Amino acid sequence: MSKWSRRGDEPVIAVTSAQPAHSEELDSRIARYAWMMSLRIVCFILAVVTPSPWRWGFVVGAVFLPSVAVVLANARKTARAKKTIPYIAPDRPQLDTKK
Numbered sequence: 001m002s003k004w005s006r007r008g009d010e011p012v013i014a015v016t017s018a019q020p021a022h023s024e025e026l027d028s029r030i031a032r033y034a035w036m037m038s039l040r041i042v043c044f045i046l047a048v049v050t051p052s053p054w055r056w057g058f059v060v061g062a063v064f065l066p067s068v069a070v071v072l073a074n075a076r077k078t079a080r081a082k083k084t085i086p087y088i089a090p091d092r093p094q095l096d097t098k099k
Contacts, residue, residue: 004049033072033073044062
């Protein structure tokens with residue numbers, strides 16, 4: 001029997017509540033920040049092109065989007081652990097030391 005195969009009804013331990021890898025999290029945060037900054041560029045362009053009442057809304061968006069983007073980029077996603085059953089090691093047989 002292979003040492004990797006399951007034996008009987010022993011529970012398989014899975015790492016389900018692990019946090020995502022730091023590189024994956026960093027990539028998603030960079031992408032989120034890039035999208036917000038591209039939206040800011042669109043706001044600047046629309047502030048130049050649109051008439052006066054709309055222009056001020058786009059200017060306000062272009063001014064406040066960097067602070068919102070930084071807050072959202074620094075927010076980390078946390079994995080919420082589901083209710084788990086603790087692992088209890090099975091009893092091990094004792095060696096007979098008396099002969």
